[in-house]
Amino acid sequence: MLQPPMSVIDDVDLRLVVPGDEGVQLTATLRFEASDPFAVEATFRAGAESISWVLGRDLLADGLHGDCGEGDVRVWPTVDRGRHVVMLQLSSPDGSALLAADATGLDAFLRRTYEAVPLGFEGDHLDLDSVVAKLLT
Structure with a gap:
């Protein structure tokens, strides 16, 4: 029997939205690990x-269909320059960023994560020892 992947890694095209400008094209590497099934690590690169x-x-999944999130992270779908995108608004004490992610690429990535760990079965894959160790470091 074919085992689902333990990791799902994909690059998604983004645009850093800059008021009054075309913005900056970026790439984000999205990483999902079955051992941490509630999280997606996004590494944003520019140069x-x-x-x-x-x-x-x-x-991220909810943000494909509606406005969600609060505080440091907000996500919502929209159309930007004729393309379906998912907006990511990220805020930290160091600043904030508004990013437009390709909705098709994000959806494809998330579908692969749900093949690895189906919705509702995250607890079967959660490595509690690793979670506790991360919290203590």
């Missing part, structure tokens, strides 16, 4: 610079 955020898988 030699990169920054990583950990986002909720359910938040």
Whole structure:
């Protein structure tokens, strides 16, 4: 029997939205690990610079269909320049960013994560020892 993947990794095209400008094209590497089934790590790259955020898988999935999130991360679907995109608004004490992610690429990535760990079965894959160790470091 074919086993589902333990990791799902994919690159998604993004645009950093800059008021009054065309913005900046970026690539984000999305990483899902079955051992941490509620999270997606997004590493955003522009040239030699990169920054990583950990986002909720359910938040990204919900953001494909409606406005969700609060505080540091908000996600919502829209049409930008004739393309379906998912907007990611990220805020931290160091600043904020508004990103437009390709909705088709994000949806394809999330579908692959649900093949690896189906919705409702996250607890079967959660490595509690690893979670506790991360919390204590």
